[in-house]
Amino acid sequence: MKKKLLEIKDLEAGYGKLQVLKGVNMHVNEGEIVAIIGPNGAGKSTVLKSIMSMVGKGRGSINFNNKNIKKLETHEIVKAGISMVPQGRIVFQSLTVEENLEMGGYLIKENNLIKQRIKEMYDFIPILRSKRKQRASFLSGGQQQMVSVARSLILRPKILLMDEPSLGLAPKTIQEVFEKIREIRDKLGITILMVEQNAHKALEICDRCYVLESGNVALEGTSKLTKDPRVKKLYLGGY
Amino acid sequence: MAFSQLIINGLIAGAIYALIASSFSLIFNIIKFMDLSPGAIFVTAAFSAYAFNVLFGLHFLIALILAITVAVALALLVNLIVYQPLIKRKSDSFTLLLASFGVFLIITGFILLIFGAEVRTFGLPITKGYELLGFIITKTQITLIVTSIVVFIGLQLFMKKTKLGKAMRAMADNKQVASGIGINVKKITNITFIISAALAAIAGILVGLEQNIDHNMGFLVILKGLTASVIGGIGNVPAALIGGLIIGLVENIGIWYLPSGYKDAIAFVILIIFLIFRPKGIFGVKTREETSG
Numbered sequence: 306m307k308k309k310l311l312e313i314k315d316l317e318a319g320y321g322k323l324q325v326l327k328g329v330n331m332h333v334n335e336g337e338i339v340a341i342i343g344p345n346g347a348g349k350s351t352v353l354k355s356i357m358s359m360v361g362k363g364r365g366s367i368n369f370n371n372k373n374i375k376k377l378e379t380h381e382i383v384k385a386g387i388s389m390v391p392q393g394r395i396v397f398q399s400l401t402v403e404e405n406l407e408m409g410g411y412l413i414k415e416n417n418l419i420k421q422r423i424k425e426m427y428d429f430i431p432i433l434r435s436k437r438k439q440r441a442s443f444l445s446g447g448q449q450q451m452v453s454v455a456r457s458l459i460l461r462p463k464i465l466l467m468d469e470p471s472l473g474l475a476p477k478t479i480q481e482v483f484e485k486i487r488e489i490r491d492k493l494g495i496t497i498l499m500v501e502q503n504a505h506k507a508l509e510i511c512d513r514c515y516v517l518e519s520g521n522v523a524l525e526g527t528s529k530l531t532k533d534p535r536v537k538k539l540y541l542g543g544y
Numbered sequence: 545m546a547f548s549q550l551i552i553n554g555l556i557a558g559a560i561y562a563l564i565a566s567s568f569s570l571i572f573n574i575i576k577f578m579d580l581s582p583g584a585i586f587v588t589a590a591f592s593a594y595a596f597n598v599l600f601g602l603h604f605l606i607a608l609i610l611a612i613t614v615a616v617a618l619a620l621l622v623n624l625i626v627y628q629p630l631i632k633r634k635s636d637s638f639t640l641l642l643a644s645f646g647v648f649l650i651i652t653g654f655i656l657l658i659f660g661a662e663v664r665t666f667g668l669p670i671t672k673g674y675e676l677l678g679f680i681i682t683k684t685q686i687t688l689i690v691t692s693i694v695v696f697i698g699l700q701l702f703m704k705k706t707k708l709g710k711a712m713r714a715m716a717d718n719k720q721v722a723s724g725i726g727i728n729v730k731k732i733t734n735i736t737f738i739i740s741a742a743l744a745a746i747a748g749i750l751v752g753l754e755q756n757i758d759h760n761m762g763f764l765v766i767l768k769g770l771t772a773s774v775i776g777g778i779g780n781v782p783a784a785l786i787g788g789l790i791i792g793l794v795e796n797i798g799i800w801y802l803p804s805g806y807k808d809a810i811a812f813v814i815l816i817i818f819l820i821f822r823p824k825g826i827f828g829v830k831t832r833e834e835t836s837g
Binding site for chain 2: 357359378379380383384388389391395397398399400404407408409411412456457460
């Protein structure tokens with residue numbers, strides 16, 4: 306049996322008095338790409354934010370590597386081996402591309418290791434090398450997303466959370482981003498949990514998938530979910 | 545008085561405004577609210593240095609270090625008991641601004657209580673200034689300018705080159721993403737308050753050396769410091785420096801043409817002009833997000 310890297314049990318979470326997640330159960334095995342799809346407002350991003358301790362949490366547990374991480378603060382969770390690519394390709398605008406990557410290595414003590422990891426990232430995403438001295442705000446949307454992805458990989462997390470990686474990108478760029486996501490798992494060996502609006506694309510590359518509906522897991526399955534009439538009707542109709 | 549003297553006076557005043565402006569700017573930029581308490585930290589540092597040096601008879605350098613320590617400790621205390629609880633309750637920046645004004649009044653009121661309304665001085669011997677190129681400059685004034693330059697270069701290097709400085713800039717850009725890459729935002733918040741307080745404290749002690757110390761000295765400093773940071777483009781160190789120098793120079797050169805009673809008014813006329821025509825300040829650059837919509 307595969308090792309469960311991340312396991313969420315009966316999780317409740319929300320913003321102040323507004324409860325978004327109403328008892329979510331899901332898990333991610335080591336080496337998997339798992340996608341969370343579902344309509345707007347279902348609480349997809351909230352799942353990721355609650356793992357990162359960026360929202361208030363109620364009942365339930367979040368286990369990572371057999372350790373309950375629910376009570377940890379964000380920076381401690383990062384230290385434990387979870388990184389997140391935030392929604393909306395957010396780079397540090399006033400920092401250069403290289404400084405953005407350096408910040409990705411904030412938790413690494415040895416400067417040489419940070420430098421080496423940055424070099425590895427330039428090999429992994431070559432476009433960033435030619436832009437390294439530029440301010441991140443001057444890059445195109447797709448390139449900013451690559452900076453954001455690379456930044457979150459500097460720490461070599463055990464699992465990478467990605468919040469709508471394709472949001473607001475051009476179709477051609479979306480293709481590139483999804484190819485990179487697969488490479489992150491295949492070449493770097495990093496497990497991935499992603500939230501995606503673009504259900505069709507997400508189902509193409511994921512091993513398993515959860516369909517979230519108004520704060521609950523409505524469906525769980527493999528990428529064969531594409532053929533499920535309910536999913537087809539609800540989320541794939543438009544594509 | 546020679547015109548060159550006005551330039552020198554302007555630079556001296558400007559250096560002080562710039563220190564205060566960067567003290568405000570750091571907090572505004574990184575913690576995202578307009579904190580007026582550096583005005584009180586400024587007064588506290590001046591009085592502490594006075595107390596340690598004149599009343600307790602400690603060597604000036606020791607008094608200086610102790611005064612900065614007191615100022616920094618006070619800023620951390622204010623953050624801990626006033627700002628953090630408010631931030632935790634997700635208070636908006638206006639609430640924090642009002643709270644900081646309260647903090648300013650409480651601290652300066654407390655100083656009035658202890659030291660009274662009497663004007664104090666460090667009692668430095670009055671020395672004859674050096675005469676250069678038609679202007680006179682005293683040893684204290686040279687110290688003031690040199691100290692400011694050293695502090696500014698140090699601050700700029702810190703922000704640009706060190707890991708902590710970069711983490712501060714990253715947090716200024718986006719707090720949530722900064723915490724998402726492992727930056728301890730509470731720690732960076734405290735460091736920001738420490739540096740901001742140290743800047744205000746240095747400014748307060750320098751003003752104390754150059755002029756007088758009284759419990760009211762923080763008020764104009766808040767207004768001028770804020771004006772300087774608005775003119776420069778609030779939120780970055782070089783901008784605060786330029787803003788401070790502009791205010792210092794314009795108000796001192798202004799009294800060449802206007803009655804000296806208008807000196808303080810000049811700064812505010814500039815403030816209003818900037819707020820109307822260039823609210824983002826001289827260095828306010830549009831980012832890609834804003835230009836592309």
